[in-house]
Amino acid sequence: MKLLSKNTYVEGILAGNIVILSQAITLLESSRRDHNELAREILDSVLPHTGNSFRIGVTGVPGVGKSTFIDAIGELLLENESRLAILAIDPSSQLTKGSILGDKTRMERLSGKKNVYIRPSAAGDTLGGVGRKTRETIMLCEAAGFNKIVVETVGVGQSEVAVHSMVDCFMLLLLPGAGDELQGIKRGIMEMADFIVLNKAYEDGQLSAKAKKAIQELQNALHYFPQKKLSWLTPVKAIDALAQVQIQELKEGLDSYWNHQIQHAYFGLRRKEQESFWFHETIKQELLSKFYSKPHIQAEMKKLEEAIAQGKVSSFKAADSLLNLE
Amino acid sequence: MKLLSKNTYVEGILAGNIVILSQAITLLESSRRDHNELAREILDSVLPHTGNSFRIGVTGVPGVGKSTFIDAIGELLLENESRLAILAIDPSSQLTKGSILGDKTRMERLSGKKNVYIRPSAAGDTLGGVGRKTRETIMLCEAAGFNKIVVETVGVGQSEVAVHSMVDCFMLLLLPGAGDELQGIKRGIMEMADFIVLNKAYEDGQLSAKAKKAIQELQNALHYFPQKKLSWLTPVKAIDALAQVQIQELKEGLDSYWNHQIQHAYFGLRRKEQESFWFHETIKQELLSKFYSKPHIQAEMKKLEEAIAQGKVSSFKAADSLLNLE
Numbered sequence: 315m316k317l318l319s320k321n322t323y324v325e326g327i328l329a330g331n332i333v334i335l336s337q338a339i340t341l342l343e344s345s346r347r348d349h350n351e352l353a354r355e356i357l358d359s360v361l362p363h364t365g366n367s368f369r370i371g372v373t374g375v376p377g378v379g380k381s382t383f384i385d386a387i388g389e390l391l392l393e394n395e396s397r398l399a400i401l402a403i404d405p406s407s408q409l410t411k412g413s414i415l416g417d418k419t420r421m422e423r424l425s426g427k428k429n430v431y432i433r434p435s436a437a438g439d440t441l442g443g444v445g446r447k448t449r450e451t452i453m454l455c456e457a458a459g460f461n462k463i464v465v466e467t468v469g470v471g472q473s474e475v476a477v478h479s480m481v482d483c484f485m486l487l488l489l490p491g492a493g494d495e496l497q498g499i500k501r502g503i504m505e506m507a508d509f510i511v512l513n514k515a516y517e518d519g520q521l522s523a524k525a526k527k528a529i530q531e532l533q534n535a536l537h538y539f540p541q542k543k544l545s546w547l548t549p550v551k552a553i554d555a556l557a558q559v560q561i562q563e564l565k566e567g568l569d570s571y572w573n574h575q576i577q578h579a580y581f582g583l584r585r586k587e588q589e590s591f592w593f594h595e596t597i598k599q600e601l602l603s604k605f606y607s608k609p610h611i612q613a614e615m616k617k618l619e620e621a622i623a624q625g626k627v628s629s630f631k632a633a634d635s636l637l638n639l640e
Numbered sequence: 641m642k643l644l645s646k647n648t649y650v651e652g653i654l655a656g657n658i659v660i661l662s663q664a665i666t667l668l669e670s671s672r673r674d675h676n677e678l679a680r681e682i683l684d685s686v687l688p689h690t691g692n693s694f695r696i697g698v699t700g701v702p703g704v705g706k707s708t709f710i711d712a713i714g715e716l717l718l719e720n721e722s723r724l725a726i727l728a729i730d731p732s733s734q735l736t737k738g739s740i741l742g743d744k745t746r747m748e749r750l751s752g753k754k755n756v757y758i759r760p761s762a763a764g765d766t767l768g769g770v771g772r773k774t775r776e777t778i779m780l781c782e783a784a785g786f787n788k789i790v791v792e793t794v795g796v797g798q799s800e801v802a803v804h805s806m807v808d809c810f811m812l813l814l815l816p817g818a819g820d821e822l823q824g825i826k827r828g829i830m831e832m833a834d835f836i837v838l839n840k841a842y843e844d845g846q847l848s849a850k851a852k853k854a855i856q857e858l859q860n861a862l863h864y865f866p867q868k869k870l871s872w873l874t875p876v877k878a879i880d881a882l883a884q885v886q887i888q889e890l891k892e893g894l895d896s897y898w899n900h901q902i903q904h905a906y907f908g909l910r911r912k913e914q915e916s917f918w919f920h921e922t923i924k925q926e927l928l929s930k931f932y933s934k935p936h937i938q939a940e941m942k943k944l945e946e947a948i949a950q951g952k953v954s955s956f957k958a959a960d961s962l963l964n965l966e
Binding site for chain 2: 354357358361362365446449450453504531532534535537538586589590591592593594596597598600601602605618619622623625627628629630631632633634636637
């Protein structure tokens with residue numbers, strides 16, 4: 315990739331140039347430090363133009379129908395000349411190429427539309443990695459004029475925790491039938507959800523018996539989660555994304571949520587909490603990564619882990635001695 | 641407190657001397673560094689004598705009846721000449737004195753028994769703080785011959801996460817009637833529970849209607865939590881601790897759990913994972929605390945947090961600049 319000047323990137327992004335935007339995102343994701351630094355200078359310049367979007371997170375295990383769902387609801391999000399960016403986070407960064415193609419193909423309605431930008435994102439394997447790159451990508455998209463951002467994650471690994479901490483609305487997709495399908499869902503995800511969406515819940519246009527049971531059980535289960543401080547009761551919405559059943563109604567639910575957030579001033583509050591979270595999370599990740607990347611720390615750490623496993627030293631004593639090596 | 645020699649502590653603890661044990665725990669909890677260091681030397685010496693207990697965590701919101709429950713089940717845990725230590729963690733360390741007295745009074749059956757040691761523990765407010773002190777206290781108690789350890793926490797704050805990471809069995813106490821009473825329960829607690837115990841579930845010796853409904857709902861809710869890898873299905877047990885209803889049955893449930901853990905070799909596995917967790921958790925806490933305790937970092941951090949709140953700088957950029965000050 316041939317690098318452009320910082321100003322060329324900044325002007326291109328602010329003008330809504332998708333090619334330039336894509337190149338800037340590639341700089342963010344690059345493993346080269348000079349690329350990252352240029353990307354961050356670009357980000358600094360466009361900072362006043364970021365933040366003006368409705369950020370929606372969509373998560374769920376593979377096969378739940380995330381892409382089909384985003385394709386269906388995405389059309390409705392394009393109302394009032396909105397511009398929609400879809401960031402698909404692939405936690406298995408080495409394998410992205412296959413799923414990118416898959417995602418684009420599955421979003422038949424949206425791909426190719428001029429107001430829609432679909433961008434797969436290789437995530438990296440730390441909370442910090444997913445968080446920083448995706449969050450900065452969101453900001454660049456906002457600067458380029460996208461006012462609806464959908465972030466899609468597979469509901470496994472740490473990526474959904476990161477995504478929850480950067481969106482205004484977090485949607486969890488589930489399938490009726492519970493049991494087996496849900497085992498991939500990680501601890502705490504149910505509690506993070508602002509919406510629970512039960513996909514493939516209709517058969518021949520009718521709510522299936524399995525779906526009815528799942529709705530009842532999910533609603534009961536939600537009683538056992540901590541009440542959100544935002545005074546929003548997480549609804550369970552049954553849809554069929556492929557057959558387009560209840561998509562319009564779900565979109566109206568999103569609008570209500572949005573109005574509720576604005577009305578109660580929770581929107582700004584949540585964003586501020588997220589900024590503060592990422593400030594400290596970034597510091598934590600950097601301090602840890604600096605410490606653990608030192609070769610002599612790594613060597614001693616292995617020895618200490620063995621000694622702990624054999625009961626020769628307590629974990630605290632081992633930690634102390636590793637810290638003393640710094 | 642007059643300090644004794646390290647060997648006097650070690651010999652006293654190994655001989656099961658409660659006075660010496662208490663003094664050593666006080667050294668652990670002390671804010672004086674020389675006290676902590678002496679305590680850790682003691683711990684090192686008794687290390688080969690630690691680990692031989694069944695560690696049980698009991699958590700629940702205030703008013704759920706934790707002390708009454710521990711008092712009731714504690715008697716049964718004393719079978720076969722067992723020795724029982726009860727560590728009550730009070731996260732509001734400044735206010736311990738009141739609740740200590742309260743706990744001792746409420747454990748009528750146990751307090752004063754010669755095989756029972758009740759120790760309140762001022763926890764500190766970090767995961768690391770709770771974790772390290774309580775875990776090292778457990779180890780000292782084990783060295784002193786206690787083979788049943790109950791760790792009681794109020795189910796608020798971070799203490800229950802710490803406790804979950806140091807016990808073999810984690811019990812969550814709830815009340816029937818759900819709703820309001822449960823709001824104090826923090827994210828992820830339901831999923832950590834190896835047992836859910838519904839206290840005050842009987843009226844005139846009969847399972848109440850509210851309790852029946854709660855059991856059904858809890859069992860449904862448990863479907864929506866990630867399956868534990870230990871292949872143990874968290875049971876919901878209805879009891880009345882004060883009236884001693886179903887306590888014997890619950891004790892038998894604990895025995896089954898114990899046998900299940902041993903039989904499937906999960907016991908040792910979980911302990912090893914916990915050791916590794918605390919090794920890295922301690923390192924993390926120490927690195928962060930070292931960084932944030934520097935006065936120039938603190939001063940700049942405040943400025944940066946304001947700048948972030950005003951949208952003048954991105955959280956990542958702010959983190960970078962704070963890290964560069966180190």
